[in-house]
Amino acid sequence: MPDYLPELADRLLDGFLVTLRLLALSGLLATAIGTVLAAMRVSPIAPLRAFGTSYVNVFRNTPLVVLFLIAVVGLPAVGVLQGSFFSRAVAALSVYTAAFVCESLRSGINTVDPGQAEAARSIGMTFGKSLRIVILPQAFRAVIPPLASVYIALAKNTSVAGAFGVTEATYQLSNLNRDFPDELYLSFLGIALGYIVIVAVISGTANRLERRVAVGR
Amino acid sequence: MTAVLFDVPGPRARRRYVIGTVVAGLALAALTGWVLWVLWDKEQITPEQWEPFLEPNIVELLYEGLIDTLTAAAVAIALAVAFGALFASGRLSDHAVLRWPSIVVIEFFRAVPLLLLIFFLFLGFGGPLGTFWALVLGLMLYNGSVLAEIFRAGILSVPRGQSEAGYAIGMRKSQVMRLILAPQAVRSMLPAIISQCVVALKDTALGFIIGAPGIVRDAERIYIAPQYNNPLAVGIVLAAIFIIINYSLSRLATYLESRMRREGRAVIGIEAAAEG
Numbered sequence: 001m002p003d004y005l006p007e008l009a010d011r012l013l014d015g016f017l018v019t020l021r022l023l024a025l026s027g028l029l030a031t032a033i034g035t036v037l038a039a040m041r042v043s044p045i046a047p048l049r050a051f052g053t054s055y056v057n058v059f060r061n062t063p064l065v066v067l068f069l070i071a072v073v074g075l076p077a078v079g080v081l082q083g084s085f086f087s088r089a090v091a092a093l094s095v096y097t098a099a100f101v102c103e104s105l106r107s108g109i110n111t112v113d114p115g116q117a118e119a120a121r122s123i124g125m126t127f128g129k130s131l132r133i134v135i136l137p138q139a140f141r142a143v144i145p146p147l148a149s150v151y152i153a154l155a156k157n158t159s160v161a162g163a164f165g166v167t168e169a170t171y172q173l174s175n176l177n178r179d180f181p182d183e184l185y186l187s188f189l190g191i192a193l194g195y196i197v198i199v200a201v202i203s204g205t206a207n208r209l210e211r212r213v214a215v216g217r
Numbered sequence: 218m219t220a221v222l223f224d225v226p227g228p229r230a231r232r233r234y235v236i237g238t239v240v241a242g243l244a245l246a247a248l249t250g251w252v253l254w255v256l257w258d259k260e261q262i263t264p265e266q267w268e269p270f271l272e273p274n275i276v277e278l279l280y281e282g283l284i285d286t287l288t289a290a291a292v293a294i295a296l297a298v299a300f301g302a303l304f305a306s307g308r309l310s311d312h313a314v315l316r317w318p319s320i321v322v323i324e325f326f327r328a329v330p331l332l333l334l335i336f337f338l339f340l341g342f343g344g345p346l347g348t349f350w351a352l353v354l355g356l357m358l359y360n361g362s363v364l365a366e367i368f369r370a371g372i373l374s375v376p377r378g379q380s381e382a383g384y385a386i387g388m389r390k391s392q393v394m395r396l397i398l399a400p401q402a403v404r405s406m407l408p409a410i411i412s413q414c415v416v417a418l419k420d421t422a423l424g425f426i427i428g429a430p431g432i433v434r435d436a437e438r439i440y441i442a443p444q445y446n447n448p449l450a451v452g453i454v455l456a457a458i459f460i461i462i463n464y465s466l467s468r469l470a471t472y473l474e475s476r477m478r479r480e481g482r483a484v485i486g487i488e489a490a491a492e493g
Contacts, residue, residue, distance in 0.1 A: 044226070045237040047245050061415070061463035062456040063422035065433060070456070073440075074449035078259035107488070146488065153491065159330035163426040170333045177340045188337045192329045199328040 004180050008190055011176060015169035016194050022089060022158040022168060023198070027151055029094035034101025039131065041106050052102065059099035064160050067092045072164045085165035093157060100150045108143030109135060141213045148206030155198045169194055256449075266447040270454055275439060282435030283458065289349060289431060290421040293356035294414055300361030305368035306394065319365075326362040327491075332423055334358055339427045348429035352421070360417045363491045367409045371402035374483040405483045408474035412490035415463045415470075422459070432458065 041052035059067070071092035075081040081088055112135050120130035162171030169191050176187040226234060256262050269275050307319030326334070335355035343351055375398050383393040425433035436455050440448040470487045477484040 044234050045241045047238060047241040051241075051245055057464055058456070058460060061419070061460040061467065063419040063433075063459055065422040065425055066452060066455045066459060069433070069437075070449065070452035074452040077446075077448050078256070078261055080255070149491075156328075156330035159332040160423070160426075163332070170330060170336060173333060173336050174340065184337070184341050188333070188341075191333060192325070195330055195333070196325070196328045 004183050004186075007179070008176065008183075008187060011172045012169065012190055012194060015167065015172035015191070016198075018086075018166060018168040019155075019158050019170075019194075019198075022086070022093065022161055022166070023151075023155050026090045026093035026097060026158070027154055029090065030097035030101050030150075030154065033094060033098035035105060037098060037102035038105035038109065041102065042109055042131075044127070056099045056102055059096055060103070062096075064092070064096050064157055065163075067096050068160055068164050085161075089158075089161035089164060089166050093154065093161070096157070097150060097154045100153065101147065104143045104146040104150055105139060107146065108139035108141075111142040112138045141210070144206050144210045144213070148203055152199050152202050155202065156195065159195075261449055265445075266450045269439060269445050269447065270450075278435050278439070279432060279454075279458075282430070282432035285430040285435075286418075286421050286424075286432045289353055289356070289424060289429065290414070290418045293353045293360065293421065294417050296353065296357040297360035297364050297413075297417065298410075300357055301364030301368050304361065304365040305372070308365065308369055309372060309394075311390070323362045323365050326358045327366070329359075331355055331359045331420055332426065335423060335427060343427075348424065348427050351427060352424035352429040355423075356417055356420060359420070360413060360491075363413055363416075364410065367406055367413065367485055367489050368402070370485050370489060371406035371409075372398050374405055374485060375401045376483075405477070406485045408470045408477070408487050409485040409489040411466055411470040411473070412487040415466045416491050418463060418466070419459065 037052045037055055040048040041056070043049060068089070071081060071088045072085065076088070081091055116134055116138060117130060120134040125133065158168060159170035162168050167175070173187055173191055177184055180187065253262070260266070270279075304319045304323055307315045308323060310316050310319070335352055338346065338351040338355050339348065346354070372394075379397050379401065380393050383397040388396070421431060422433050424431045425437070428434060433455060436451045439445055440451040467487075474484055474486055
């Protein structure tokens with residue numbers, strides 16, 4: 001039986017590297033999908049709006065565990081999404097988080113002063129241009145705090161992947177407990193500390209970013 | 218459509234919107250058709266996949282599972298409200314001895330993944346607690362900590378004059394809190410509390426992972442049965458059940474929030490609830 005502490009450090013490192021990869025990949029994908037959805041939800045084309053709204057209502061109200069069941073067991077059974085457990089976890093986390101990203105962006109767009117849009121339109125910008133050059137940059141500033149909470153929630157939600165075949169940080173708790181049942185408290189606190197650091201980094205970055213891009217309105 | 222982004226459309230813009238509507242409508246119809254075709258091709262739209270949900274014993278199994286899930290969620294929320302009230306008052310206390318431990322507890326349980334908490338409770342105390350209480354206590358600690366912050370915001374949203382008036386007629390701190398601040402704060406917090414109930418109900422599904430009683434565990438028993446073998450159909454039915462319940466709750470929260478805003482009341486909005 002190896003020593004506990006070096007083993008703890010080893011497995012925490014392994015686990016959190018996977019957690020961070022999950023977080024980064026699903027964060028990127030969710031941001032991309034969520035941005036497209038937000039653009040749909042504010043577009044003048046009724047079917048796109050309806051699609052965006054339904055997407056948000058469906059994925060925001062489904063438990064993440066059920067999405068994991070569909071992505072890990074359901075879809076592969078019909079020949080879709082047959083990659084690794086890791087890629088299935090990324091798929092489930094991304095489509096789930098995208099709904100929250102979309103809602104943060106939309107509420108951000110709603111905080112932009114109508115005068116800004118009117119000015120952009122009056123100098124002849126098209127819908128796409130006013131959205132890209134005038135509305136979205138301002139909306140992004142307003143959405144930094146809610147978006148940070150979305151990414152924090154995502155960081156914590158990556159833990160669900162541990163129950164679906166991905167050896168990330170939370171999985172390491174049962175893994176460590178199998179070999180060192182007497183050290184459960186330390187294992188728990190060690191893993192908890194890792195998540196606390198991730199959460200602190202995200203919210204710290206968001207605070208710094210918010211101060212840097214803050215504009216008087 | 219956000220009025221911020223558009224002028225009133227003229228004839229050309231209206232024509233473009235019509236074209237866009239037709240193109241987008243066709244594209245979405247094609248997408249739907251493609252998804253249905255893939256499902257058809259993989260033999261997912263067959264009586265064997267979907268008929269089980271009409272069998273009385275399956276309906277009863279799902280119904281009982283749903284009752285288990287709702288029970289766990291209800292017990293967890295009730296405990297979380299008590300936990301939240303306790304730690305919110307601790308965090309609002311004038312005594313550092315009470316304030317600092319409350320801050321540490323609230324921030325710790327908000328930062329740690331709920332599943333890690335549930336795993337820990339299950340692995341460490343699963344014997345005496347059982348899966349149900351490991352799940353419920355985990356939900357209580359997490360949702361209670363989020364609710365504590367909602368309660369604190371609610372108390373702080375009551376105008377200062379209210380508590381000052383209370384002190385002026387000679388009330389003690391506990392009386393001001395109990396008789397003046399809390400009753401007024403409760404109404405303003407209602408939308409946020411209902412939103413948090415949606416979060417708690419969704420998280421109750423995590424109990425599946427440790428084998429706690431609930432609808433997801435019962436649903437798994439359907440699709441692993443060789444005569445059914447329909448995981449995708451089961452997943453879709455599960456999702457639909459949760460969506461119906463949670464969507465109704467979310468609509469109620471949004472309705473209460475907008476009504477209270479119209480009445481010009483202080484309100485802790487639904488965004489105060491936890492994301493995801």
